[in-house]
Amino acid sequence: xxxxxSSPLPRQVADAYVDELVALDPALGTYLGAPGSARxxxxxxxxxxxxxxxxxRRTLAALAEAExxxxxxxxxxxxxxxxxxxxxxxxxxxxxxxxxxxxxxNISSPLHTIRETFTLMPLATAEDHADLAARLRxxxxxxxxxxxxxxxxxxxxLLAGPRQVETVIGQLGxxxxxxxxxSWFAQLTVDGPxxxxxxxxxxxxxxxxxxxxxxxxxxxxxxPAVEGAPDTVGRERYARWARYWMGADLDLEEAYAYGWSxxxxxxxxxxxxxxxxLPDTDPWEVLRHLEAHGTVVEGVDEVRAWLQSLxxxxxxxxxxxxxxxAERVKRVEAHIAPPGGASAxxxxxxxxxxxxxxxxxxxxxxxxxxxxxxxxxxWYHEGVPGHHLQLAQWAHIxxxxxxxxxxxxxxxxxxxxxxxxxxxxxxxxxxxxxxxRRLGYLDAQMMxxxxxIIDTGMHLELExxxxxxxxxxxxxxxxxxxxxxxxxxxxxATLIDSELIRYLGMPAQAIGYKMGERTWxxxxxxxxxxxxxxxxxxxxxxxALSLGSLGxxxxxxxxxxx
Numbered sequence: 001x002x003x004x005x006s007s008p009l010p011r012q013v014a015d016a017y018v019d020e021l022v023a024l025d026p027a028l029g030t031y032l033g034a035p036g037s038a039r040x041x042x043x044x045x046x047x048x049x050x051x052x053x054x055x056x057r058r059t060l061a062a063l064a065e066a067e068x069x070x071x072x073x074x075x076x077x078x079x080x081x082x083x084x085x086x087x088x089x090x091x092x093x094x095x096x097x098x099x100x101x102x103x104x105x106n107i108s109s110p111l112h113t114i115r116e117t118f119t120l121m122p123l124a125t126a127e128d129h130a131d132l133a134a135r136l137r138x139x140x141x142x143x144x145x146x147x148x149x150x151x152x153x154x155x156x157x158l159l160a161g162p163r164q165v166e167t168v169i170g171q172l173g174x175x176x177x178x179x180x181x182x183s184w185f186a187q188l189t190v191d192g193p194x195x196x197x198x199x200x201x202x203x204x205x206x207x208x209x210x211x212x213x214x215x216x217x218x219x220x221x222x223x224p225a226v227e228g229a230p231d232t233v234g235r236e237r238y239a240r241w242a243r244y245w246m247g248a249d250l251d252l253e254e255a256y257a258y259g260w261s262x263x264x265x266x267x268x269x270x271x272x273x274x275x276x277x278l279p280d281t282d283p284w285e286v287l288r289h290l291e292a293h294g295t296v297v298e299g300v301d302e303v304r305a306w307l308q309s310l311x312x313x314x315x316x317x318x319x320x321x322x323x324x325x326a327e328r329v330k331r332v333e334a335h336i337a338p339p340g341g342a343s344a345x346x347x348x349x350x351x352x353x354x355x356x357x358x359x360x361x362x363x364x365x366x367x368x369x370x371x372x373x374x375x376x377x378x379w380y381h382e383g384v385p386g387h388h389l390q391l392a393q394w395a396h397i398x399x400x401x402x403x404x405x406x407x408x409x410x411x412x413x414x415x416x417x418x419x420x421x422x423x424x425x426x427x428x429x430x431x432x433x434x435x436x437r438r439l440g441y442l443d444a445q446m447m448x449x450x451x452x453i454i455d456t457g458m459h460l461e462l463e464x465x466x467x468x469x470x471x472x473x474x475x476x477x478x479x480x481x482x483x484x485x486x487x488x489x490x491x492x493a494t495l496i497d498s499e500l501i502r503y504l505g506m507p508a509q510a511i512g513y514k515m516g517e518r519t520w521x522x523x524x525x526x527x528x529x530x531x532x533x534x535x536x537x538x539x540x541x542x543x544a545l546s547l548g549s550l551g552x553x554x555x556x557x558x559x560x561x562x
Contacts, residue, residue, distance in 0.1 A: 010081035013066045014404035017059045017084070021408060024051055027117040032407055033351025038121060039134035044110040045145030046101075046152050053095040056088040079550070079558075080402050083247075083409045086551050090244040097240060101153030103146075104160035104218075105505035106167040106498060107342040110146040111214070114139060115175065118188055119338060120348060120356065129192045129200060136185060136203035140210040147214055154225055161231035163478070164505040165223050167498075172215035174340035176208050183208040184338060231478055231504045238459045242508035246515060247411040247551020255511060256462055259452025262514060263488075266446045273442055276435040287373070287443060287490030294436050295372045300336055303370045307334040307362065307379050314384040314426075322429065322538050323385065323545075328354045329392040332383055337361040343498040345378055347387040350395050352407070358388045365494055373440030374490060377423045377432065381444070385426070386419035393545040405548030412509055414549055417516015420448060424517065443490045447499075448517075450488055451510040454481035455503045478504060519552045520544075523559025530561070 008016065022029040022037065029037025042048060066072050067081055094100070103109050118135070122128045153159065177183040185207040189200035233241070235252075242250045270283040278286050297303045311332050319325045331354070337346070343363050350358045360382045364370075380386055398406035423441060432438040456462060457476030466472045470484050482500050489496060503510050523544070528535045543562040550558060 007069055008062070008066050009069060009072050010063055010066045010077045010084065011402040011404075013059060013062045014080050014084045014402045014409070016062075017055070017088075018403045018408050020055055020059075021052075024048070024055065027113050028408070030117050030120050031348070031351075033353055033355055038128075038131035039138070041114055041117065041135060041138040041142035042110070043145050044142055045148045048145055049095065049100045049149060053092055056092050056095075060085065060088050060092075079548070079554070080405055082554055083405060083411075083549060083551070086247050087409050087411070090247070093240060094244055097237070098153065098156060098158045099237075099241075101149055101156060101158045102160040104150070104164040104168055106164060106171065106501045107344070108506055109168065110149075111143070111168065111172070111211070112341070114142055115184070115338075115341075116348075118185075122356070123188075123191070126193050126196065129189075129196050132188065132192070133196065133199050133203040136188075136200070136207045139185075139207035143210040143214050147217060150222060154222070159226040159229040160222075161504055162223070162226050162229060163231050163501055165218055165226055167501050169215055169219050169223065171340050172211055172218070176212045176215065183211075184340060185211075232459045232461070233507045235460055238456070238507050241506075242511070245411075245509045245512045246413040247555075248413075248553040250515065252456055252460060253462075255452060255515060256456045256460075258518070259449050259456070259511070259514065260465060260468070262449035263446070263453060266442055266449055267488075270439065270442045270446065273435055273439045277439065283439065283443070284488070284490055286439065290373045290436055290439070291371050291490075297370045297372060297375075298368065300364055300368055303362065303364075303375075304334050304336055306372075307360065307375065307383075310376065310379050311360070311383040311388070314380065314431075317431075318385055322425075322541060323389060324538065324542050325389070326393075326396050329389065329396050331357045332388045332392070333357050333359045334379075334383070335359050335361050337363040339363075339366075342502060343495040344502070345382050347382045347391070349387075349391040349407075352395055352398060352403070354392075354395065358383075358392050360388070365492075373436045374443065375440075376437045377426065377441035377444050380423050380426045380431075381419040386422035387415065389422070390415060390418045390545055393542075394548055397546055401546075401548040409549045411549050411551050411555075413512030413516035413519075413552055414555055415516070416513040417518070417520050417552075418545075420445075420513045420517040421520040424521075440490070447485075447489055447491065448510075448513040450485055451499075451503065452514050454484060454500075455508065455510050457481065458503070459507050515552065519556050520559065523556050523562075526556075526560035527562050 022032065022034045025042045026037035026040035027042050063081060063084055071077065121132060123132060175184045183204065185204040189197070189204045192200040239252065242252065274281060274283040274286040278289060297306045311334065315325065315330050319330065341363055343365050345363065346361050348359045348361065350356060360379060394401065394406040423444065426432060427438065427441055432441050454476065458478055458481045461475050464471050464474050464476065471480060474480065478500065482496065485496050485500060524540065527540055540562050544559055547558055
């Protein structure tokens with residue numbers, strides 16, 4: 001591996017892997033703020049994906065040698081080595097199973113990666129706009145490579161689910177301006193320098209045409225070919241994906257049972273909280289009442305500013321009391337997400353040098369009126385103390401961890417588990433005493449419990465328990481999953497539809513929220529029990545956030561002894 005010293009230790013192997021990965025994946029380079037990435041896009045062709053798998057195999061071989069060297073068995077080196085081996089082994093397994101050959105999803109696919117990369121580019125200078133034009137010119141080749149990969153999947157009988165395909169075709173239509181507006185790529189160039197506008201507009205036209213062409217191919221060729229294919233993945237594929245998202249093997253039936261236990265606990269809490277607003281009224285009826293009569297923020301600009309103030313207030317309240325935050329970690333920005341994506345809010349981490357801060361993103365879905373009951377705990381999750389405090393802290397201490405542990409080696413269930421723990425922490429600390437906001441928090445928690453139930457239930461076709469208030473004894477289907485979600489959520493229909501498509505297209509990812517939260521809570525409980533009166537929550541939080549990414553089994557072991 002080109003970046004290694006003559007006798008590298010595991011953390012050096014991991015960081016050399018990041019260097020080589022950035023060279024292959026310039027979208028990752030932009031996410032990290034790495035120089036030399038701004039004009040390129042990833043090679044999503046079969047050859048490009050094979051290159052990634054080959055890099056992972058070479059890195060594992062180098063890791064085995066590094067662990068045998070003097071110093072390779074220190075706690076810091078062992079922690080990094082375990083993470084690197086787990087992540088690369090899981091990625092190789094996913095590749096060898098051909099999952100990249102049917103990578104169609106409404107929230108995570110090469111097409112979404114291409115588009116999101118542009119949202120992270122600086123556009124302040126003439127040079128920035130020259131980079132933008134060059135990257136727009138790179139869109140056709142990157143999209144063509146993705147299409148070639150899907151064509152290889154078709155030939156091998158490895159098919160994406162029809163619901164994913166239909167949804168992505170619709171998203172592509174929005175991005176290319178099918179409804180009469182300008183394309184999303186054209187909107188990127190409208191503020192470009194006058195002397196660069198011709199080049200920018202031509203490049204945006206090429207990018208738009210490439211997305212329109214792949215939309216047409218998906219609609220006219222791919223969709224008919226996958227018609228009748230299952231939307232669910234079955235036990236073998238589901239277990240493989242669970243390992244990938246959790247960094248640990250799961251007892252899937254136990255996870256399903258845990259989802260039901262959380263459902264019943266949260267239902268009782270929701271009924272009690274709803275009664276404080278409208279006595280003797282179903283919790284979701286109360287949420288519909290709040291949609292019409294609760295506290296709202298009017299206007300898109302206004303809601304962005306409101307979310308910014310919510311995060312700023314959380315930082316002021318938590319810093320020095322329950323966290324000890326570096327100055328650069330305290331900077332986080334609220335943004336409105338570009339149209340045409342999934343309906344779920346999301347977070348993007350800061351660049352490694354913090355030149356681009358951490359950012360939260362709200363998809364408005366065309367709305368201009370925003371009830372706050374479901375935004376407060378969501379922004380505790382996406383922003384502070386959730387994703388932002390964890391991922392920005394990792395970036396802040398990357399030199400003492402490794403670059404890999406702070407960035408690329410992310411385990412989804414660790415990160416989403418922390419963010420869900422962060423919501424619960426804010427409830428524990430008294431930030432959600434208002435019944436309106438607390439009911440919204442409980443509804444968000446309920447959504448994560450419902451995810452465990454229907455995600456595992458649909459893909460594994462599990463039986464609905466006899467004590468369920470919903471279709472006891474039947475086997476889960478996507479249709480039953482949609483009905484169950486709709487009757488146990490305060491979310492609008494557009495979000496429920498989007499979420500269900502997401503679960504079918506990203507099997508096992510959505511259960512990581514509750515599985516991860518359970519691990520964070522268990523680790524805190526074990527540490528508190530071990531230390532007794534000496535347990536310091538602020539110190540525990542900062543030590544926990546300084547571990548870097550870990551799979552769930554390793555995370556529990558580490559958290560328990562902090």
